[in-house]
Amino acid sequence: MASHIDPQAGQAVKAADRAHVFHSWSAQGLIDPLAVAGAEGSYFWDYDGNRYLDFSSQLVNTNIGHQHPKVVAAVQEQAGKLCTIAPGFAVDVRSEAARLVARRTPGDLDKIFFTNGGAEAVENAVRMARVHTGRPKVLSAYRSYHGATAAAINLTGDPRRWASDTASAGVVHFFGPFPYRSNFHATSEAEEGQRALEHLEQLIAFEGPQSIAAIILETIVGTAGVLVPPPGYLAGVREICDRYGIVFILDEVMAGFGRTGRWFALDHFDVTPDLLTFAKGVNSGYVPLGGVAISAEIAATFEERPYPGGLTYSGHPLACASAVATMNLMEEEGIVEHAAEIGSTVIGPALREMAQRHPSVGEVRGMGVFWALDLVKDPETREPLVPYNASGAANAPMAEFAAACKQGGLWPFVNMNRTHVVPPCTITAEEAKEGLAILDEALSVADAHVG
Numbered sequence: 001m002a003s004h005i006d007p008q009a010g011q012a013v014k015a016a017d018r019a020h021v022f023h024s025w026s027a028q029g030l031i032d033p034l035a036v037a038g039a040e041g042s043y044f045w046d047y048d049g050n051r052y053l054d055f056s057s058q059l060v061n062t063n064i065g066h067q068h069p070k071v072v073a074a075v076q077e078q079a080g081k082l083c084t085i086a087p088g089f090a091v092d093v094r095s096e097a098a099r100l101v102a103r104r105t106p107g108d109l110d111k112i113f114f115t116n117g118g119a120e121a122v123e124n125a126v127r128m129a130r131v132h133t134g135r136p137k138v139l140s141a142y143r144s145y146h147g148a149t150a151a152a153i154n155l156t157g158d159p160r161r162w163a164s165d166t167a168s169a170g171v172v173h174f175f176g177p178f179p180y181r182s183n184f185h186a187t188s189e190a191e192e193g194q195r196a197l198e199h200l201e202q203l204i205a206f207e208g209p210q211s212i213a214a215i216i217l218e219t220i221v222g223t224a225g226v227l228v229p230p231p232g233y234l235a236g237v238r239e240i241c242d243r244y245g246i247v248f249i250l251d252e253v254m255a256g257f258g259r260t261g262r263w264f265a266l267d268h269f270d271v272t273p274d275l276l277t278f279a280k281g282v283n284s285g286y287v288p289l290g291g292v293a294i295s296a297e298i299a300a301t302f303e304e305r306p307y308p309g310g311l312t313y314s315g316h317p318l319a320c321a322s323a324v325a326t327m328n329l330m331e332e333e334g335i336v337e338h339a340a341e342i343g344s345t346v347i348g349p350a351l352r353e354m355a356q357r358h359p360s361v362g363e364v365r366g367m368g369v370f371w372a373l374d375l376v377k378d379p380e381t382r383e384p385l386v387p388y389n390a391s392g393a394a395n396a397p398m399a400e401f402a403a404a405c406k407q408g409g410l411w412p413f414v415n416m417n418r419t420h421v422v423p424p425c426t427i428t429a430e431e432a433k434e435g436l437a438i439l440d441e442a443l444s445v446a447d448a449h450v451g
Contacts, residue, residue, distance in 0.1 A: 050409070101220035143158065235271050
């Protein structure tokens, strides 16, 4: 890292960024992006010599950490062999990537359609469902994120949808289970799950089941709070879909490939969807890649009928090479098992212990290396530390908390009134404890706003 200490170079990088780069989800004149000089494992650093423990995994996607040498080498080797080829050709590395994904998916989800990322995976899964059923509507949950492309942003159930919501995409939103802030006045997790299913089925009746192509859910809700569904909820949705001929889509873009301590989050719930979307952890974002795993029944729809969709870079060789290397090393190095172990023995216990000492921590949720702290202004009423979709002065408590984390050398993942603990699946126990100690100290800043 010392070789990267070059403040002048950092200033030049930032100046070029501000002159030419247009950033996602940002008011361009109000941001001050950090100039990153390098990264390795669980850390990244700037040109001033400041090193940050990455408790965000960037956008919850660097599951194997930064710059894993085996994946870097695989991309380099593939670049020397075949950089690119159109998706209509059969290529060894693309076929192998598809085989390895299909090996891990449940049931007969054995055909893989590759995309460039998670949003395009969702777009194509919805298209497949609509063509397969001949129905127009798709149901998705509030407190969800499915991507920023046209259909995906309409499916999204958080405020990022509002500016792009045309109200013409055939999307209907519903409330999923959330025991801590129940929309169903539930008094137990089991009651919450049952009432959420009753709500969903009533909505289907009012919308007309014959008009509904699909229901899409994040297996474990990610950005909106790491909401683990109550036991039996996903199985209940599966049964409803079967009863009405509705395609069940599970979005595993964030939760898949080791994040929860299993290859897919659905492995915790013994449920098989008709379509499964993935991205992020499949190759830790080293090269853009996503995809849809497709059931035999839906794949058969397009056996004699052309599928009306495609992408120039579908199954790009460099992306597939990085995915093959990632999936192989995850198995060889026991990374999925490690994520489960570090979550159950280090992260989970530490977060629950913090919750006992910090009045700002209303609830701890998660598993593996996929956790969230729900921060509150009042532990009794569970009033969030900042209002829903707060900005500016209203968001000051969370902004101060995030600044305290960064000052301590921890890069947090903060969304609304929550901080997520989502380090790489490869994080060591020592690194996790280092980050948790910084988080513990920063929570004192949040505590100051309680009451």
